[in-house]
Amino acid sequence: MVTRRLQELEYAIRDIAVIANEVKQSGKKIYHLNIGDPVIYDFKTPAYICNAMARAALEGQNFYVDSLGIPELRNEVCRYERNKNSIDITPDDILITSGVTEGIFFAISALIENQNEILVPGPTYPVYINYTRFFDGHPIEYEMNEENGWEPNIEDLRKKITAKTQAIVIGSPNNPTGAVFSKKNVKQIVDLAGEHDLPIISDEIYDQIIYEKNYACPASYSKDVPIIGMNGFSKAHLATGWRLGYLYYYDPENKITDLKENIAKMARARLCANSIAQYAAIEALRNPGTHTDEMVKKLRIRRDYSYKRLRQIEGVHVINPEGAFYLFPKIDFKEFPRWKDDKDFVINLLKDTGVCLVYGSGFGNHGKDHVRITFLPELETLEIVYNLLENYLK
Ligand SMILES: Cc1ncc(COP(=O)(O)O)c(C=O)c1O
Known part of the structure; x- marks a missing residue:
């Protein structure tokens, strides 16, 4: 017997990582853009x-x-x-x-x-x-x-x-x-x-x-x-x-x-x-050091790149974020009837391309029809990811 309290617990940001691990077992390279952890990318604890x-x-x-x-x-x-x-x-x-x-x-x-x-x-x-x-x-x-x-x-x-x-x-x-x-x-x-x-x-x-x-x-x-x-x-x-x-x-x-x-x-x-x-x-x-300012400087470039790429994809509507390290674009699923909703899209994108995002409905009802993408990775990775995403949506 397990409590309803725990049975109902969900945390999309890490729940999707479970599916990513399964996909990885099949030999596919995974691009993790689901977790807001700068330290797993090129930002290091001073x-x-x-x-x-x-x-x-x-x-x-x-x-x-x-x-x-x-x-x-x-x-x-x-x-x-x-x-x-x-x-x-x-x-x-x-x-x-x-x-x-x-x-x-x-x-x-x-x-x-x-x-x-x-x-x-x-x-x-x-x-x-x-x-x-x-x-x-x-x-x-x-x-x-x-x-x-x-x-x-x-x-x-x-x-x-x-x-x-x-x-x-x-x-x-x-x-x-x-x-x-x-x-x-x-x-x-x-x-x-x-x-x-x-x-x-x-x-x-x-x-x-x-x-x-x-x-x-x-x-x-x-x-x-x-x-x-x-x-x-x-x-x-x-x-x-x-x-x-x-x-x-x-x-x-x-x-x-x-x-x-x-x-x-x-x-x-x-x-x-x-x-x-x-x-x-x-x-x-x-001794606050300079690491936070340096991180923000790098992130601004990655944000600008990500925003530019997402804006170029038809059927995707995105707001330029002013802080943190996430974009939360809306995907018009009427233009993409192949996927039922944001969760279906994110799971299939992961299985087919290895790109791991988080489905917006994991952030509450107002998040549906959206996906969350972190722009923490280096530009070379972001370029590969946006190429994959763009082609997949096409
Ligand atoms: C809004 C918000 N609050 C809290 C946390 C968790 O912070 P901590 O690592 O200090 O527990 C996160 C982590 O992503 C977050 O995005």
Whole structure:
């Protein structure tokens, strides 16, 4: 007997990799454009950060540490967030987690039960859907307007707030669309949350990976609306496998003290985050280096190339992403009746060409008829992939 909770769990980004492995067994070369992991491409964790981790291990920092995180790291994260976003927080407002993923798990476990609701962007990073359902709640998607560069539709968001709503999720820069929410929209969401006395969960994992627009941090626009902000070391510091992130509470009027105290209990119940990765994270924050800027520089070229190629394919409609490292083109399946839907297309594309994308419906209802493509690979690989994709659609 296995719980319904687990039987219903889906994570398209990795589920598709299972099929890719099967295809690989048949001898076909696989082009992985499904996972947002820069480190499997030509972006490497900087040596000085790796050395800090190795040093910590050799010096014997191999024991369980404080459940909330090593105090020095909480201090550094606090300093970093205060400077970056001009927000008034203290080290007490920081919780070190095993990646943003654990932060999402903690926040949703504290907010969701008994069929209540959480508002997530539609399309959304699927973990928000998974964990909300896991805790017996309903993820409600508010519309992101593709014609308007995938900016959130504030009127739709307003309409979807009910007595059961527990929080609003903002994911900017967004996975899967690459949208960076405008200042105006971020302010409006913060105001709306204030009107309805709701906290905001702000997933900021891509806040350093931006191509044009400036990033608008929700906490910078909030006077009294509580923000549960999340960030980590996976993307900007190229350490996906280390599983380290953090959660910050911006709560000037102490509205979510209860939530904070109960999440701390949850943190104690799971002991602590990786100890030696925390020492590496201290080093990354104290000496930020140039790796993030260099990554963004390379990624801009790959994004521009990918956007240009996709725009040239008939029946494909694509918005140029302003942040993160994904494109989320729409495929007009009326022009391509050979495939039933986005999932059917992605599976067949993988089997026939070895190109591994993620089907848009894996990002919620608003994702259907789309595919997510990461532009992390080098240009030579992208060229092969877009040639294969273009020919396949033809
Ligand atoms: C929006 C978003 N949040 C969170 C994560 C996971 O982050 P972490 O590696 O810190 O758990 C990802 C990973 O792709 C992501 O895209």
